[in-house]
Amino acid sequence: MDEFWVFGYGSLMWNPGFPYEERSLGRAFGYHRSLCVRSWVHRGTQENPGLVLGLDRGGSCKGVAFKVASDHWPETLDYLRERELVTNVYLERQVPVQLADRRSVSAVTYVVDRRHVQYSGAITPAEAARVVGSAVGRSGPNIAYLTNTVAHLREAGIRDHWLEKVESLIPVADRSA
Template sequence: MPRLPTAKTTLSASMQLTSELVARTLRIVEEEGPEPNWSPISSRQLDALVSRVEQEAHDEEIWVFAYGSLMWNPGFQVAGSENAVAFGWHRAFSLRIERLRATSDAPGLMLALQPGGSCSGLILKLPCATKTQDLRTLLAREIRYAEVCDMVRWVSVKTPTGMRRALTFWASPKQSQLTQKIPLEEAATLIAQACGPAGSCAEYLHRTVLDLADRNILDRNLWQLQKLVADRLRISAPFVST
């Protein structure tokens, strides 16, 4: 993913998906329970996943590759960070959701890593003193359902100090009903309509693209996607909060 010579303020200012347009997508939505047809991960299953990751880490420090919301909302005290590029992977709005930032009546999309290309982001280090606790919190946030426990894996990333091994979250092909390659036009329609208890998908896209712009990173697909979502929101009526 290219880094731009343009000043970050210029790139951010040229975004078409503005805060005002995003505000149209926000409304109060009540919790509806877990995703339909999916089993919430149990404490026992989560403990087993934490144990598996720690064993795979071989008692070494754990770095997490952040490419979406973890960049602007990691959810743990970051002990260190570096710019990083994962080759052979790209970020894509390919994770279909009906909860969190969507509903069954207005489903949406979230980011996941897909094979192919390259992806610029960050690696974040878990604090050694609270590593197990923070790892459990992180996995509980990203792996909410038992069926997607295989969507956590290790990747090699290139950083300014060399290659590192980092934990990340990806779109497993075993979950084809959940993660699919979705055309940008269709993705834009889903993102523009979806809002749930945690906010809207347009808000999630806006914050991610803005964070990338502030880091002087251009993801061409996401840049095109924010334009398409903005186009849809300009012609749609604002939501009314209830």
């Protein structure tokens, strides 16, 4: 492997947690961003699961690609596996990504395992808002995850109308949680 890229589509975009030498907007192909993972650790509990993003099959997804220097590959991969594979709801994959400057790279990312018990499948924005509005996990309130993600997507010039709809259905007073 000549280069090591990581593709982020949710909190990894704004909180990568590893050193990188290049950051670029990019589009991953074959998957789309979806609020489809019932979070039992970071944004909810088994008794009151939250919802976090996964890459689900089909379509494409705009996000952020990070190029990691070769001397940081091993610890970055270890870190990502510890962060993303807590309950094994994600599968580590290499996906094609087209960067903003039109370069094509292969990037490590984490896609949802549709066979896993934490996969929520398709839910309505109203149901997602209800879940997000009531869940809290090790990393804080589920609402904070959603609002931070939507804000960072907007900041990057990425519109995700479905996530924006979910956020709009959460009472404004609750969004500051």
